[in-house]
Amino acid sequence: MRLQVKRALPIYWLDDETVRIGAQQGITQELKDPAGELRALLPLLDGTREVDELLDVAGRALPILTREQLRAGIAVLDDCGLLEDASRYDDLPERLHANQSFFAAAAANTSSPANVAQRHISDSHVLLLGLGGGGSASLPLLLALGVKKLTIVDYDVVEASNLNRQTLFRTTDLGRAKVDVAVEYAHSFAPDVCISAINQRISGADEVRQLGIDGDAIICAIDEPPFVAQRRVNAAAVALDVPAVFLLSQHTRGRIFSVIPGESGCMDCLQIHDEVNTDDFLPQYRALMSPDRAGATAALAPHIQRLISFGIDEVVRLITRYAPPFAVGKQVEVDYIAGTLGTVMEWGRQPGCPTCGERDAQYDHIFEIAPL
Ligand SMILES: [Zn+2]
Incomplete structure (x- = not known):
């Protein structure tokens, strides 16, 4: 699994310590980041790394956190419905990518059946x-x-x-x-x-x-x-x-x-x-x-x-x-x-x-x- 912030969600900072992920009312998460951890972590959630490699890279970027703390932090982001598995796009023709982004957006987390909806349709x-x-x-x-x-x-x-x-x-x-x-x-x-x-x-x-x-x-x-x-x-x-x-x-x-x-x-x-x-x-x-x-x-x-x-x-x-x-x-x-x-x-x-x-x-x- 290669985790990334859901493609459908914009990421933007309201101030130095407050990030929003998502745009529409009711489906937007506003997160506080006083220690700058999310500012370091979010760019790494870009779908290019398997989880172990992601934890390695994040550990080097945030040496103050243990591997388990990083894993727990990523799990919180997943529980908030902010993450998807980038590998779902690998075998899809480009014309179906927005379908996959929709189903990922509909998924409660990366374990939700909605993530594999496009495969069922295909x-x-x-x-x-x-x-x-x-x-x-x-x-x-x-x-x-x-x-x-x-x-x-x-x-x-x-x-x-x-x-x-x-x-x-x-x-x-x-x-x-x-x-x-x-x-x-x-x-x-x-x-x-x-x-x-x-x-x-x-x-x-x-x-x-x-x-x-x-x-x-x-x-x-x-x-x-x-x-x-x-x-x-x-x-x-x-x-x-x-x-x-x-x-x-x-x-x-x-x-x-x-x-x-x-x-x-x-x-x-x-x-x-x-x-x-x-x-x-x-x-x-x-x-x-x-x-x-x-x-x-x-x-x-x-x-x-x-x-x-x-x-x-x-x-x-x-x-x-x-x-x-x-x-x-x-x-x-x-x-x-x-x-x-x-x-x-x-x-x-x-x-x-x-x-x-x-x-x-x-x-x-x-x-x-x-x-x-
Ligand atoms: Zn009948």
Whole structure:
């Protein structure tokens, strides 16, 4: 381990005896240094030395302190969340250095799991279902995060009506398969990415399962047929034991929820929860599934980007646990007009769930409305 003051933190002296590390209120440490020890030690914490060598050099700079006192002093700086291991950057391409600096900044100390978050992302395999508004906005974020293995699935071609919000596509792409444009973008952005593109409409949970993800997260950005598509992805995620993040945009609001198989309630648990807790849930659900007229897409690009930013951050949290995921077993809603984010519903596992529990026949009528 080669210790350094976290790259993200500025170091500046308020006077001869007072140093600040960090700039923003609430995450800045102000340290007193009447004996000049920090003034001698901080420049040595530059990530160029292994710990033993650091202690040797610091011992020569501060002969008044013992090796153990120096070790204890460095441990205090680490406990204050001021240090990181410079070797974490050694094998990272430069384009990901700021990611590593962020995860180090999020880490409580050098032992925190957040320090290895970037490695988890780089090693992860993500399945992205759909390249509509949500999916096409997700792809550049996943690539910028450093995900190296991606499977993308879509069956559509680029249409003019997509171009108000699907910023991955250009006018020159009209008529092309979305997966082809996405692969081209991915390879030009990150030539080392391993991306599998499948031009296919998902028409069953088995199809999702057969994609054979050995992976770390599924992003469900498909919504056709309504509810059925998400139920299929949910069933596959539970069968594969892979966490899934669901992204939905309707009218003037977007929603995010996550399913961790075996831990949280799944989407079918949510339907049981709704039936048990919401008056007239089933008649509304049934009517919505056979509308006289389906609603047209209504969305602005910045709103979709906002929804997807939260959604992909949730994916990163699930993969790395740099911080707790915020939408597990919760419907988190982005209100595009109010500009707010909030939890609108929480639900737990339902023992009678046909997908993640022991199917209870009393709930069968719920799942007949949008069968898999
Ligand atoms: Zn369930």
